[in-house]
Amino acid sequence: MVLEKGMITNLQRLSLHDGHGIRTVIFLKGCNMRCLWCHNPETFSQKAQIERIEQKCISCGACVEVCGSEALSMHNGKVHYNVNLCKHNGDCTKVCYSGAMHQVGEIYSSEALYKAIEKDIPFFNSTGGGVTFSGGEPLLQHQFLLETIQYFKSKDLNVVVESNFNVSWNIISKFLPYVDHWLVDLKFINAEKHKKWTFTDNQKVLSNIKQLDNEKVSYELRTPLIPTANNIKEELLAINDFVHQLSNCKQFKLNPYHKLGEQKYKNLGLEYNLAHINEMSHSEFQYWSNLIKK
């Protein structure tokens, strides 16, 4: 059997919002949606890419010297990065000692991943926590993911998968015996809006959620509440109706939109399209949360 390898953007320790207890979230790289509000733009592409963290740069110029494609240049003692010229070969990251030029995306085997998270197992055990696979869309790397989850389960770890469910049910069904809990995003009921804000259809998502519900496995639904997108009464009520027709959904909650990802877009040389939208106030969020509780 050929062992699969996966492309990972990041491991986040001590996460408290992605399942029960203390968890390490493993972010898999690559996504099949392009939600405009996404705060993890580094997970869009499945390939490794360059991220430039301006604040860390000490202007030593070493990166400019090695870059063969003129993506980097020095003006007035400051480095400029042009993502369009970048070949993402990572040459600059090898000479950048400060970590300002950083490669996002690293290849891991299941064992290597286990080794990386192993140190927090005592904390998982004392809080009923474990590991959450997120992304991007983790199920895009389903072969690697399945192997890894089976391996993790053999080590008795609690496994949560966070997915947009925009994949075929065939894939999802293979995971059912191993996943302890699912976190599924339910963004819109309205198909047109779904398309407009995520650039994908939502039929598959909705039918997969219904299927999952029939399987009687442990899962919860989460709706990112995005100003001007779905903080609209009829949309939220439609989502709410959908949820109430399900029988086994353990929890349904709204997650407030935040702009913490904005800097990441800059670092990756990407444009952030929601720069004009403000985070909503706590009281407004409460209002919508109360609405769906009814």
Place this chain on the structure above:
Amino acid sequence: MDMKEYYLQKIENLKRAKAFQTKEKIRKEGLLDEDDYGRIAVPDEGWEIIPNHEDGSFYGIKGWTDNFCDLMDNHPTYIDENDAFAGRWIYFMSKMRPNKWNPSYPFTHLIANQEKYDIIHGIGDDAHFAPDFELGLQLGWGGLLKKIETSAAINQGEEQEVFYQAHKRAIVSIQGWIKRHIDELALMIQKVEDPLSRENLLKMRETNRAILHHPPKTLRQACQWIIWFHLASRTYNRDGAGGQIDTLLQPYFENDIKNGIIDKEEAIYYLSCFLINDPIYWQLGGPDGNGGDVSSEISFLILEAADKINTSLNITVRVHDHMNQELFDRSLEYLIKHKNAWPRFSGDKGLISGFMKNGYSEELARKRIAVGCNWMSLPGLEYTMNDLVKVNMAKVFEVAFEEVMTSSEIKSTAELWGKFTAHLAKAVTTAADGIKHHLKYQKYNEPELILNLLSYGPLEKGRDVSDGGAMYYNLSIDGAGIAIVADSFAAIEQRIEEEKRLSWEDLQSHLNSNFEDENGERIRTLLQNSERYGQGDAKGDKWASLIAEHFSALVKNESDAEQNQCFIPGLFSWANTVGLGKKVKATPNGRKGGEPINHGANPTPGFVVDGGSLALASAIAKVQPGYGNTAPMQWELDPSLAKQEHAEIIGAIIKTHFELGGTLINVNIMDKEQVLTAHENPDLYPDLVVRITGFTAYFAMLSKEFRQLVVDRILEN
């Protein structure tokens, strides 16, 4: 009148008075990078020491007794009608001396190495072990006087006579001080009009009359007795050790309740007054030896009292397998509610198994409780020099590195390790020799006149606690700077040996120029981004474990059973991170010359990108010195985690750290914005308390440099 409301009002008044006193103290005496101690400012034209030596200081049993008794005889009284207890601490007598070591007992033979390795030698330092308050509560002042008399009759001799006389004089002068309060109360009672206040003052007088000679019988009397002893001991030489406060007070509380003398509200009021008097180190809860916990109702009331006064507090909750979960939950609730750095937590498992490795029984180990800044002590049973002696391992590393560069033909981390361990051995021996010198002559320098009274042995044997009077000598030597050294080894191993990105000579020249030469800053970031201690399975972690193990073995090796000297290692820097750092030039971990060394056993700030709390808890558990002294985890807890809904998670992190072998956790929860504003304008936040290391302090009382250090620490996390 609703008494609950009435007590709350009194407590509020006491808090206000304390805030005012703290301000006064800063105005009159300036800033201080230490505990607040509950001390109030020295009055104008206050008491002056009486030197008995040409250097202007005083030494020896006569000098100390004369000074202490004179101070007690002239000490101002302090009574606040809002308070249940009389007395406050004012004079830092031991600090008023221009010189702390008797020049007749020089240690010139040690100075060269003490300086070479930047050792804080502790010679002439005082207290830092725990009295047994139970002894005092049983005997009272009269009983102690009697004990002196009986012991003096058995141990006759010239030196003994002086010894017993001195202790007797000390007690009599303390009684005189108490008596003056009783007299003062009589005057106040005549003047006060409010009937409730009058009743309080009457009770205060009655309490003090009752314990002037005799042992206390009620909760109020017991608290007042402890306060007097402690205030005297503080005045004498700053002693801050407490004890197992819940079991100490439990019988008095239960008896009072049974006899209908007090109700719970009154008890909480007493305990609030007791706690605000002085932020002494008290332990709550702990194993009872029968698979249960020693905590009882009063443990909860003490927490409730702490909740009400919420000033600078040093309460430690003992965490163990059979602990009272409710007590633990409550302590977490208050920790999160107030974000005022109390309580802190000690880990039974690591402490007990570690202490037993010195050859002591489990029963004895269980008695060794959290009563000091970073330290544990057996109340009344041992002399320790806890937290007084530090070896600056970063300085030792500097010496070793320079030696490799000047004299080693082959330069390698193996060679450097060889030199480092050889110098560390010399440094530890120098530190131990300093302690031995101290033990030999401290009685001629500064006898422990007050703490002798509540120790088992000194009075019985007629010998000072530092001079064979104590039962055990568990002598502490702490290593400081572990992260600087571990990261330096790791950076060299990774960047020079493995990746060959620079040579030893390159590194040396960057260090010599303090990274200010060409390419210096770039190399500094390279070194800084090496695999650091705290990341878990990183090179730095491997080196840190090696260093901790080696340091422990060296310290243990100094023990001498024949001399009844057991040396115990710890990893701690106290508030000396700045001072110790100033002595060390640039280091291979990318630290610039003169910058602070790492805090205690903590990794250097910024050691991981996220999950800092878990990484910290794992890393520090792995470098525990392992013989019953601590390598505390200084935890700057992110306010976003510090919410009641996460109490269980915080509790689990604490418990897991202890399960992994950790010994002590000091927690700070500070809002970034608030700390920054307070740093700019400390007066805006007179109540803001920070846990600097084992001790807490008012942020506004710290020097600017020290505030900066706290701010950096909080921002980095």
